[in-house]
Amino acid sequence: MKNKKISQNVLIFKSNVARYLAEYKAILIVCAIFLFLGIFTGVLTAIKHSGSLELSNLSDVNFVDFLKGDKGTTGLIFPYLLSFVINVCIIIFINFKPWLILVNFLVLLAKGYTFAFDITILIVLYGFSGIINVLFIILPFEILIGLVLIVISSFAIKRNIHIKKYGINNTCKNSKINYTKTYWFLIIIGVVFILLKCLLMPLVRITIIVN
Numbered sequence: 001m002k003n004k005k006i007s008q009n010v011l012i013f014k015s016n017v018a019r020y021l022a023e024y025k026a027i028l029i030v031c032a033i034f035l036f037l038g039i040f041t042g043v044l045t046a047i048k049h050s051g052s053l054e055l056s057n058l059s060d061v062n063f064v065d066f067l068k069g070d071k072g073t074t075g076l077i078f079p080y081l082l083s084f085v086i087n088v089c090i091i092i093f094i095n096f097k098p099w100l101i102l103v104n105f106l107v108l109l110a111k112g113y114t115f116a117f118d119i120t121i122l123i124v125l126y127g128f129s130g131i132i133n134v135l136f137i138i139l140p141f142e143i144l145i146g147l148v149l150i151v152i153s154s155f156a157i158k159r160n161i162h163i164k165k166y167g168i169n170n171t172c173k174n175s176k177i178n179y180t181k182t183y184w185f186l187i188i189i190g191v192v193f194i195l196l197k198c199l200l201m202p203l204v205r206i207t208i209i210v211n
Helices: 002-048 061-068 073-093 098-166 168-174 179-207
Strands: none
Touching (some): 073 179
């Protein structure tokens, strides 16, 4: 009986995911394009200036302080969470007119650019140890957090379009999605990813020696 219930829940989950991908595919693709455009631009910019790059050129000053030993793991958690929450608030609350959808794309573009620029600097400066830390610790979590922002953006953009088309009252009344619960669920997932990333950061400081 228990296995049957689990199987039913799995089927429902797969069905919901399939429905979501079918309905939001176009928006997800556009959001992903902006994120990866930011990543591509960030990498190119860092490579272009690779001859003059230093650790201080990282956009993530908290990470620099962490590598220098001026800040511990807990010192990373708050600014990382604050940055994530600010991005989410911009995506959700500033996205209230159709033309403001562009703001969502700019947030994703900036997110992709900054983390790509920073990880490229780490690779350029620290070679093999930089590559290992980027591939196995930093990059996976940054991609996951980026994906969470993409999914939140897709819901915010779709809601914006529906409100423009049907009005806010009809959108709220007829929507099959509880946006508040969905946003909170996605935010919690993003927070978990950030916490896991911070917990693994001491491994980065062990392998990257800063004079």
